[in-house]
Amino acid sequence: MGPLNGVKIIEIAGIGPGPFAAMMLADMGADVLRIDRSQSVGMADPNVPSLDFLARGRRSVGVDLKHREGVATVLRLVEQSDVLLEGFRPGVMERLGLGPDACFERNPRLVYGRMTGWGQEGPLAQAAGHDINYIALAGALEGIGRKGEPPCPPLNLVGDFGGGGMVLAYGVACALFERSQSGQGQVVDAAMVDGAAALMTIFHGAQQSGWWHDERGTNMLDTGAHFYDVYETKDGKYVSIGSIEPQFYAELLEKTGLAGESLPSQMDRSGWPGLKARMKEIFMAKTRDEWCEVMEGSDVCFAPVLSMREAPQHPHIEARNTFVEVAGSIQPGPAPRYSRTPVAISGPPPHPGQHTDEALADFGFRAEEIAKLREVGAVK
Numbered sequence: 001m002g003p004l005n006g007v008k009i010i011e012i013a014g015i016g017p018g019p020f021a022a023m024m025l026a027d028m029g030a031d032v033l034r035i036d037r038s039q040s041v042g043m044a045d046p047n048v049p050s051l052d053f054l055a056r057g058r059r060s061v062g063v064d065l066k067h068r069e070g071v072a073t074v075l076r077l078v079e080q081s082d083v084l085l086e087g088f089r090p091g092v093m094e095r096l097g098l099g100p101d102a103c104f105e106r107n108p109r110l111v112y113g114r115m116t117g118w119g120q121e122g123p124l125a126q127a128a129g130h131d132i133n134y135i136a137l138a139g140a141l142e143g144i145g146r147k148g149e150p151p152c153p154p155l156n157l158v159g160d161f162g163g164g165g166m167v168l169a170y171g172v173a174c175a176l177f178e179r180s181q182s183g184q185g186q187v188v189d190a191a192m193v194d195g196a197a198a199l200m201t202i203f204h205g206a207q208q209s210g211w212w213h214d215e216r217g218t219n220m221l222d223t224g225a226h227f228y229d230v231y232e233t234k235d236g237k238y239v240s241i242g243s244i245e246p247q248f249y250a251e252l253l254e255k256t257g258l259a260g261e262s263l264p265s266q267m268d269r270s271g272w273p274g275l276k277a278r279m280k281e282i283f284m285a286k287t288r289d290e291w292c293e294v295m296e297g298s299d300v301c302f303a304p305v306l307s308m309r310e311a312p313q314h315p316h317i318e319a320r321n322t323f324v325e326v327a328g329s330i331q332p333g334p335a336p337r338y339s340r341t342p343v344a345i346s347g348p349p350p351h352p353g354q355h356t357d358e359a360l361a362d363f364g365f366r367a368e369e370i371a372k373l374r375e376v377g378a379v380k
Helices: 017-027 068-079 092-096 100-106 131-137 157-182 192-199 201-209 246-256 269-283 288-295 315-320 356-362 367-376
Strands: 008-012 031-037 059-063 083-086 111-116 186-191 228-232 238-242 302-304 323-326 329-332
Touching (some): 008 017, 008 068, 017 031, 017 083, 017 111, 031 068, 100 111, 131 192, 157 186, 186 192, 192 201, 228 269, 246 269, 356 367
Parallel strands (some): 008 031, 031 059, 083 111
Antiparallel strands (some): 238 302, 323 329
């Protein structure tokens, strides 16, 4: 199933963007084997399905990476794999004996994916950080928020997942394609600070052209415009409006009852504050569902602001099967979709070490070898 069917990936367990990249690749059909710390094995109730959705669709082996035989076990797995993914600070994998050179010696065709916040080199490479720090330094965070208010962290979507895990998955796919031509593996250095900066490309061009103003909350896409914002409704809920194009804006004016009035032109920034105040009053006159009856499906560019609990129940989301149920848990399904190689989640998230014996056997370890590894504590 999926366009990556047959690709074998070793994932050194981590948090956030690394597991998300592995999830993206597993959703596309890759066979991902997760290497969990042996210390984590047995801490969860095996009768209760895991809710770590980022770990879905793969098996788990519990390995002690500080044990000589544990490292040897991973290197043996690398010999038969196409990709290795890791998310430690620079130098950690090398100190464990699992750095790129050691892995390429065993498998020169390996694609070695590295996920960090600051990158493999640079003054901050060894510093701790989180999504909020990476997008701050990349210039992405400063512009997110309303005028007169501090920047607002957009969850951890821009650094961890958009600029991090998704960029790593993309980089791995590109490296696999290149390998099909050269026959050689390589290192993929995915840094969240780089990915977040790449996501800002259009805004750098807009700023240098004079179209984008430095002051937060004064531009068309950052809540400055009355026709691109969220508005509270009578019942305390919200709707989103994105009527950028003139024909869509005309429909917004018609459906809000403003079409017959003498108003400033749409792109006259001096008129935006007054028009925003008018829009706030208008949208407070109806409930969210009432506005859905007026605008949903029209060319206003409208959608209700739904909660995570509400989103799976929306008719459009249901029709596309955007959310799926796996082991009794509702979660977002794989994206994107393919016409010839359909994708699906192959299974629920594993508990650490759930498939140690089974997976090692599939990689050619004999039963007595697995027993010996367990006996010395290299695997669990």
